[in-house]
Amino acid sequence: MLEIKHLDHIYSQNSPFEFHALKDINIAIESGEFVGIIGHTGSGKSTLIQHLNALLEPTSGTVVVDGVDLFKVDKKDLFTLRQKVGLVFQYPEHQLFEETVFKDVCFGPRNMGLEEAEIEKRAKEAIELTGLDFETIKDKSPFELSGGQMRRVAIAGVLAMEPAVLILDEPTAGLDPRGRDEILGQIQKLHREKHMTVLLVSHSMEDVGKLVNKILVMYQGELVFYDTPAKVFKEIEKLEAIGLAVPEVTYLMRKLRKHYPDIREDIFTVEAARKEIERVVKHA
């Protein structure tokens, strides 16, 4: 679905502010995968995802989405492409501007030039997909909603374009634990029900580990890992070296190994730790 080859991006080339944000990135993401992208601020995550819907152009390299090379396409065809890859930025509620929730969610499909009936259908579906009740909310002003509701409306605005790939940049930023669990649960549901390819950028290894089937780790513009969570979390030393910490339970398993050599190291959720400890320690 997504093929990135030798992607390179240098900001402000040949100026005193030159910054090499992406260095020779190569990734292939299959359709329907749920990928977590982890890395520090400055690792290149935001730069990377902005190439996937052609908001940024590479200094060199290619990005192929569903068979189409993004940067060989005519500028006017970019709109159709942007619809294929939906990008939800951090604090998406800051992009709301219309008088009613309904009108705001219609913005995307309307820019696609769809028929009015189709626009309305998509807006309704998208709003309900985020767990909001269409009838209650459609005529409200986006600005009288709570922060969590505003965020869902913003996400609905992107979902209404029915993208094949959905990229979310830190969708849990600024939310409390309950809000975070709700949004992540909603995203998981979307992935399962709509079979979208989902890319989730996050700081939290723990949030991401539970949901995704692949983790992409970035550091200073380079791709460090691209593998299943179990395999990535085992690399405790490498992750620490680049300033990332694995979930506490993973550290615990490592420590317990000294006493119980049988214990598995690829554990990263509390539930899995519980089962494994039961299996090994209880019967020891």
Added chain:
Amino acid sequence: MSRIIEVKNLSYTYPNEEGKVNKPALDNISFNVDQGEFVGIIGHNGSGKSTLSKLLNAIILPTSGDVIVAKMNTKKEENIWTIRQTAGMVFQNPDNQLVATIVEDDVAFGPENLGVLPEEIRKRVDEALKTVAMEEYKTKKPHQLSGGQKQRIAIAGILAMEPDCIIFDEPTAMLDPSGRKEVMQTIAKLNQEKKMTVLHITHYMSELTKADRIIVMDQGKIVMQGNPREIFSQVEALKAIGLDVPQMTELGYLLNQDGFDIPKDILTIDEMAGALC
């Protein structure tokens, strides 16, 4: 040991349109903060904690009950400015606290408002920047700093006013993990080395492991109060009100259900490893 903050039977209901009756945002809460303490207030969004911080700073006044800061009641208008100098406040959004074009001018803003003499301001600014480890950034502009650095400048700005206590209103909510770490380290340093009284409002349980006391809020009421271990061990109650528990504490709780005998107030990885080996 003086009492810096005293909250007595405090209630607050937001004003609303006619005909509607609002639920109180704060419902008859009482607690104290003594000099040198590190008190944490935790609750999910909507528990009333942000309303509480506005009341402590006299931005809003109680519907009923009292807020007394350093023996001054916030209801008395003539006290307000002294209250704000005594109880400094650091807010959530790092950008919307910095008002000057360069860092050292921003840290000077507070003392300038207090009418402190120029040489003294200079001294305070340099010292405050040293405490938050940002002296090299003296002449930098705000937009050149990271979130964690901006928050440290905001903290320095408050330190320069020489308060008796600092109230932190979700200072890490908008920061990335490294910024969060920077700020928490600074807060710990202020409390431990400089003996600053700290009131830390947050929804991250992991930030309160070093607190002297934790106050848990839900729906405008105080539902629990105690030291970190006492609070963390109440896994079910905390989860029921939408809060996280440290992973080890949760694991211990679950293992106990399976027949293990893990101490209820377990907190760290080492403790867990010790309990299992």
Added chain:
Amino acid sequence: MLKDITIGQYYPADSLIHQLDPRTKLNFTFAYIVMLFVINNVWGYIAAFIILMGVVILSKVPFGYLMRGVKGLILIILLTVVLNLFMTPGTVVAQIWALTITQEGIRTSLFMALRLIFLVVGTSIMTLTTTPIDLTDGMERSMAYIPFIRHYAHELSMMMSIALRFIPTLMEETDKIMKAQKARGANLDTGNILQRAKALIPILVPLFISSFRRADELATAMEARCYRGGENRTKMKVLKYQRGDMITYGLGVVMIGMLLATRLLNLPVLL
């Protein structure tokens, strides 16, 4: 990166001009501009040129930077020259088709062009050698001498410095909003004037709303740091005149005298 360019383009360097008190520079520039309208003969313009060159050399600002400001005005200068060249009545010197060039025309157009150029370069030198915040401080102190305005000197200056502080932040935010709306298919690059104006709504509305929220939060934070206006407020950095400033003021008086003299004395007419 756009956010590193500030209004008025400050060029950092270690020159005598850079070190002067902003008030000195403001007053000197003001006096110079006034004198540019007082001089009325070639001697005056020669003197004005020498003074300007002296300041430019002392400021260590590269010539290229200075000329940027002039480049923007090329059209106006050309228009002025052409109008005055062909429209001024007097002794005819040349004739091109229906248009006549008079001696007075050459004189007037030359003087006007020079005046414009000197004006732009003179003001540029001031902004190039003074940081925006120093300019604001200088203006705040100077406003104390202007009746009516002086009651608002502090508020005006606080407004200016907050605006300066937030320009880079707002530019970043605009960029983010533009990207978010583009990701939803917004078309900001093509279309006629009406279409482009309409396309700005999804950018401006969020920007306004966030700016109001920002202002509210900033005001609360300022009050929390005991801000209550300019009364009894001190400043960490107090502008103090140095020896260099006194010398400059002295030279300023000499400059005014010199330029005034070119107008009043009966000097031989060159043009």
